[in-house]
Amino acid sequence: MRSEGRHRAALIDRCWSIYLSLTGAFTLPEDFHVEFPVAAESALITGVLHVSVPLSENLTLSLREEYPFGRQGLEISRYSYNLIDSAGSNLFRADNLPFHKADYRGRALTHPPHHMHDGRGRVLSFSGQVPDFINEAKNFLASRWSPPS
Amino acid sequence: MAIRRRVRRISKKEFLKQVTHGTLSADHVIGKMVDELQRYERKYGMRSEVFYALIPGTPAEDQSDFLQWAICYRSYFRTLQAKFPLKELTGYAV
Numbered sequence: 692m693r694s695e696g697r698h699r700a701a702l703i704d705r706c707w708s709i710y711l712s713l714t715g716a717f718t719l720p721e722d723f724h725v726e727f728p729v730a731a732e733s734a735l736i737t738g739v740l741h742v743s744v745p746l747s748e749n750l751t752l753s754l755r756e757e758y759p760f761g762r763q764g765l766e767i768s769r770y771s772y773n774l775i776d777s778a779g780s781n782l783f784r785a786d787n788l789p790f791h792k793a794d795y796r797g798r799a800l801t802h803p804p805h806h807m808h809d810g811r812g813r814v815l816s817f818s819g820q821v822p823d824f825i826n827e828a829k830n831f832l833a834s835r836w837s838p839p840s
Numbered sequence: 841m842a843i844r845r846r847v848r849r850i851s852k853k854e855f856l857k858q859v860t861h862g863t864l865s866a867d868h869v870i871g872k873m874v875d876e877l878q879r880y881e882r883k884y885g886m887r888s889e890v891f892y893a894l895i896p897g898t899p900a901e902d903q904s905d906f907l908q909w910a911i912c913y914r915s916y917f918r919t920l921q922a923k924f925p926l927k928e929l930t931g932y933a934v
Contacts (some may be wrong), residue, residue, distance in 0.1 A: 703860070704858070705857065707852060707855055708852075710855065711899075714849050724848070724849065724850050727850075727855075728850070728854075728855055728858035728859050729858075729864065729934075731855070731859045732858070732859045732861070732863070732864045733859075733864060733869050733872075735859065735920045736864065736866055736869050736913055736916040736919060736922075737869055737916075737918065738918050739911055739912070740849070751922055755908060755911055757911045757914065758916065760918060760922075762878040769907070769910075769911055771902055771904065771907045771908055771911065781904050784904055786902065787909055788899075788901055788902045788907065790899045790902050791902075
């Protein structure tokens with residue numbers, strides 16, 4: 692079926708763009724380059740891309756996106772992006788659940804329903820774009836890195 | 841001095857070849873999803889069916905585990921339905 696083929700092609704393209712964003716931002720272990728195509732192939736079967744990216748000994752970036760089958764173009768119906776520490780706690784995370792209209796200061800979200808939760812659970816504006824989240828994670832990693840004394 | 845090995849990024853051609861190779865079976869993927877669902881069920885002491893009837897669609901879903909659990913549950917069903925289409929199952933109807 693032509694529309695199914697288009698959907699698969701769009702999904703593969705999406706996975707590739709995420710791979711480029713991740714590898715452009717971080718130097719990742721060799722395992723990641725082996726496992727990412729498997730995650731992308733799994734997304735073709737399940738309609739969900741789920742990748743866990745080890746950024747350092749203590750930090751993992753987890754990206755999960757859900758793409759419903761049977762739609763014309765590729766739509767991300769739900770996503771959950773998380774930066775997790777070694778204890779499994781979320782340092783910050785982003786999603787598109789439609790339960791927030793304003794940030795923690797009462798200002799309207801810039802791109803609702805997309806929003807972010809910081810480590811204290813406060814709601815912040817978020818663009819909904821995965822490269823922006825990757826950038827936040829990169830900045831966080833840089834702020835935590837201290838040169839050896 | 842530690843030598844840092846440069847890790848080679850895969851090319852788009854390699855990526856496409858691996859992704860479209862079709863080596864991954866639906867059974868394997870379903871098995872992994874079942875493992876994940878069972879991890880959440882043990883952690884929260886609740887069956888996935890019960891969780892899905894109660895939490896998604898409410899503000900309580902806006903919690904990392906619950907959001908991921910809901911996505912995993914939907915995807916598990918979608919994959920099962922694709923593997924066992926309704927048409928095939930009608931043969932088992934009494």
